[in-house]
Amino acid sequence: MKLNLALAQINTRLGVVDANLEKHLVLAKQARQDGADLIVFPELSLTGYTLQDITPSVSRRPVPGDPTFSHLLDASNEIDMVVGFVDEDSRHRFYIASAYLSGGQVLHVHRKVYLPTYGLFDEGRFFAWGDSVRAFDTRFGRMGILICEDFWHASPPYLLWLDGADVLLFMSASPGRGLNDGEKLESARWVENVNRSYANLFTSFVAHSNRVGYEDGLNFWGGATVFDPNGERIAQGPYFEEALTIATLDLNQLHRTRARLPLLRDERTALVQKEMDRILQKQE
Amino acid sequence: MSNIDLTINPELARKILTGFIKSEITRSGFSRAVVNLSGGLDSALSCALAAEALGGENVLALRLPYRTSSPESLEHAQLVIEQFKVQSETIEITGMVDALISSDPEMSKTRKGNIMARARMIVLYDKTEAFKGLAVGTGNKTEILLGYTTLWGDSASALNPIGDLYKGQVRQLSRALGIPAVIIDKAPSADLWAGQTDENELGFTYDEVDKLLYLLVDQRYSPEECVEAGFEAAFVEQVVTRIRRNQFKRMLPPIAKVSNRTVGYDFLYLRDWGT
Numbered sequence: 001m002k003l004n005l006a007l008a009q010i011n012t013r014l015g016v017v018d019a020n021l022e023k024h025l026v027l028a029k030q031a032r033q034d035g036a037d038l039i040v041f042p043e044l045s046l047t048g049y050t051l052q053d054i055t056p057s058v059s060r061r062p063v064p065g066d067p068t069f070s071h072l073l074d075a076s077n078e079i080d081m082v083v084g085f086v087d088e089d090s091r092h093r094f095y096i097a098s099a100y101l102s103g104g105q106v107l108h109v110h111r112k113v114y115l116p117t118y119g120l121f122d123e124g125r126f127f128a129w130g131d132s133v134r135a136f137d138t139r140f141g142r143m144g145i146l147i148c149e150d151f152w153h154a155s156p157p158y159l160l161w162l163d164g165a166d167v168l169l170f171m172s173a174s175p176g177r178g179l180n181d182g183e184k185l186e187s188a189r190w191v192e193n194v195n196r197s198y199a200n201l202f203t204s205f206v207a208h209s210n211r212v213g214y215e216d217g218l219n220f221w222g223g224a225t226v227f228d229p230n231g232e233r234i235a236q237g238p239y240f241e242e243a244l245t246i247a248t249l250d251l252n253q254l255h256r257t258r259a260r261l262p263l264l265r266d267e268r269t270a271l272v273q274k275e276m277d278r279i280l281q282k283q284e
Numbered sequence: 285m286s287n288i289d290l291t292i293n294p295e296l297a298r299k300i301l302t303g304f305i306k307s308e309i310t311r312s313g314f315s316r317a318v319v320n321l322s323g324g325l326d327s328a329l330s331c332a333l334a335a336e337a338l339g340g341e342n343v344l345a346l347r348l349p350y351r352t353s354s355p356e357s358l359e360h361a362q363l364v365i366e367q368f369k370v371q372s373e374t375i376e377i378t379g380m381v382d383a384l385i386s387s388d389p390e391m392s393k394t395r396k397g398n399i400m401a402r403a404r405m406i407v408l409y410d411k412t413e414a415f416k417g418l419a420v421g422t423g424n425k426t427e428i429l430l431g432y433t434t435l436w437g438d439s440a441s442a443l444n445p446i447g448d449l450y451k452g453q454v455r456q457l458s459r460a461l462g463i464p465a466v467i468i469d470k471a472p473s474a475d476l477w478a479g480q481t482d483e484n485e486l487g488f489t490y491d492e493v494d495k496l497l498y499l500l501v502d503q504r505y506s507p508e509e510c511v512e513a514g515f516e517a518a519f520v521e522q523v524v525t526r527i528r529r530n531q532f533k534r535m536l537p538p539i540a541k542v543s544n545r546t547v548g549y550d551f552l553y554l555r556d557w558g559t
Contacts, residue, residue: 014556052552176300181291214307216554217448219300240299 003140003249006036007224009237011213014048017058028075038080042171042211043147045084049173050215055126059088062099062106076101093128098145108136110145135163148172161202166254172210176221188221199227203257205249229257288495292453294460301445305337308443309418311559316417320408321345323357327422328364332461333445334420340369344415347374348404357475363464377403397476401437418442426451429497431530451490
């Protein structure tokens, strides 16, 4: 089976959900016309990234009655979509979240579990952290979603792998930094190395959708990628420019790679659990 | 310390900085920029980047000489105006500056220099209104960290494309953009009085201090680790003190908090809010 995946590296308007929604709908239509089955938008694609005190005024609920999600759910009858938004729960906690929409339904919502609050990042000041990392079934097989800092920790991708995800969908609003004499920014190099490593270690597909544009002095570098289960780069979006990058994922590659390299078969989860229990108990 | 490498990829810098100028000016509802073009390197670079981002016809370069300014500065500014095909105006600040200076015969060189820098700021902001553009800043990372700038004078701008580039990196990018060598190679000077040069006034070279600042700021070295890396202890101490003492020039004035929500503390929005 093949999956035609579109990665939408978009610029956003900061705190203007309707304008960003319009862009999502236009690109979803375009991706469908280009033959894509699934379109993945970056982190906080409906709101912009550096929200600070804007946060409470742009939150949404991923339900049919929500004025923003009603349009997105309609559009998901034509093409599966992953969209980034501020999720507000019934107790009025705000989360950085991404939702997988398909056939008018919300299949899965991931709430960012690691909120960077150091250096130029201040997410923990404005957001609550999510409390689960779960794979979920789609019409293309089982997948998992992680948002930016989530995949800088090795455990969330590992958990998704054990939970059955064969396609890892990563999304970011990664600020560009580390200008030196290299061909690309250090931040781009770091993220691409990490993505490739997971594809190799978990013999899985790893797709990354990162935004572009500026927020005050911060730039976002784009550069969407897809790595296949052999760790080969099968798609690369441009840097710093809006683009729709379409990749064909030959899902049978999972069969071929895992026949060669049965890392998943040999993974000793009971050993991991035993040692984790010991380590965590010792720490107490 | 010879192995500290501040080389940048100029094409990548150019792409990010011109994109920044275009984005931050247009989303504020403008399409034009105004730059104070001193004849020195920093403002030549800001002007060239603005011209590339917005088109030369949308950039107004101001030449604002005082009667003691070096004639060479005017000529060098003219080279940039012609090369990057920007609009230009030349306005003498002598009258407005001397009107204030003449009020105090005892006035120090520093006070006079500050008055000139602030007079140029007044003209710059006046022209932004007339030209319907935003003021593009010309301060580099070295001078921002050292506080080698006049507060509300040459430091004033609406956006600054080159404030995260050390002086040596400004030179690298300027070469890549084809700024005339005569501007790149001359001794940097604020040109506030005859014979003034930055390096004489600061007491060290940009090459040395760029490397030290890179370790202290970018690489988070402690002062002791900088000494171990080969820098003289007195030089490190001097620079560390300058950075700390000039923090006030790098921020808006603190507001005394009395309410539950106060600008600067817990009223937090980017300037790009809603755009």
